[in-house]
Amino acid sequence: MGGARSLIGRAPHHRFRARAAAFSCAMSTPESQTSPPAGIDSGSFRDPESRVFFAGDDVYRALSADGLGDFRALEETGLLGDGRIVRSELVDGVPGAEGVLPTETAGVLKHELIPFISYPYEWTFSMLKDAALLQLDLLLAALEKDMVLKDSTPYNVQFKGGRAVFIDIGAFERLREGEPWVGYRQFCMLYLYPLLLQSVKDVPYHPWLRGSIDGVKPAEMRGLMSFRDRFRRGMTTNVFLHARLEQRYADKPRETKQEVKRAGMGKQLIVANVRKMRKLVSRLDWDPPEGVWVAYGERNTYTDEDAWRKDDFVREVATSRGWNLVWDIGCNNGRYSRIAAEGARHVVAVDADQGPVELLYRELRDSGDETILPLTMNLADPSPGLGWRGVERKALPDRGKPDLVLALALVHHIAIGGNVPVAEVVDWLAGLGGALVVEFPTRDDPMVQKLLAPKREGLHPDYELEFFERCLGAAFEVKRSERLESGTRVLYFAIPKRA
């Protein structure tokens, strides 16, 4: 820490200070109808005390006077040295810091870069659970120092490989006497209910979180539960009673605040509630089906010639130069992500099946890996831009272009399973902008046969090796190709022609 602390004098402690002073008129320019002004992060506007912006290749956070005061208080607690919080320091003279907030910018933080941004609807169960525990542990640590986290959103957590990092420094604020745990409701909606859905109902929460940026409301969650669920640990209070009270007090926000204040909400009560929540979350579990465990256990014992040759092919490409960002799309158990990591700074490993990705995450987390980021997402329906203006949460390709893409055992799933024309699959791969290692299983391949079996005869006439090669050759310069021993799978290494 340290840096230039003399940026602005002591922050006046007043919540409604000079509100309009720096409100930027640039917000109304026509080109800003689909995104905020250049340089300002499109997703960190909800808290008026701090906002992320970019200058050059670096990421900064503008703080209001109150935000700066909270940051100084946070510095004094010693919590910032904790590896669980993104490294940040106060800096001076950063261009573009003014006009970022609705009030004047009183201080600027420079943040450590997170290699690749990801969102809770792309995380596996244990990733969301670990993020929840991180949130609660930091809240408890903050409360010990008379500070608090002003919200409870998983969007404040990011992953560096298998390690969860809390990124929203602006969420720490000085505890105000008499306040409740303000983020409790948000914690339920974005952490607890999704985890319960997966853990208790075996219903993946990803579409729910992707469908609503604010998560699942208490009344909605209650509607999804059965009578029996009423008696499960934590459900009565956090789901049923919560929904009932929310309904009952919905029309009385002011009276309720007064009542709560008069009753004397104290720090001990927040601590007690957070501890109870921590205990509840730490007991939630979800395991992939048994078949996934078996397949995962066998991942390093492939003995067939195809697997070895595929390993060698990927390894030769991966180590041929220092790749910055590799996407392993259709990563399954992460076998090739690990090979790619031998030659890459960062690897994003994505698969539609949460099971193997969950097991991969557990291993990466337990081994302290910070290179491979495991995510779960259907690549025939990748994460779009979401939230305010459709850019608050970015679409997958808008979060950093890969310079190498591994698409192994994927094309047939998208083209046949997802009914995407082969030419479009190749066009999408070319659009990613990176070099490509792609595998094409021919129509004789057992997996392709399985995918074609339930379909009408004559469907997918474009799924032919020659046609695929023609499409690939139009967009890429094929550097190398190899037909594997079984004869039904062909590997290609190709460079985009536009590059």
Add this chain to the structure above:
Amino acid sequence: MTTVLAYLDPGSGSMILQIIAGGLAAVAVTAKLYWNRLLRFLRIKKDDPQTEAASKPDQA
């Protein structure tokens, strides 16, 4: 005591729930919450008009 001025709406029902669900730490607060309600019901105690006014900025 300050008024709740968070940018995030803590939710009225969610606040009451925290008082009820806080276990041992909540006993005294819950008792006070219901005691105040009883006093108001019996018209022994009235709403504090100052507090009423002070709570308005949080609606901004």
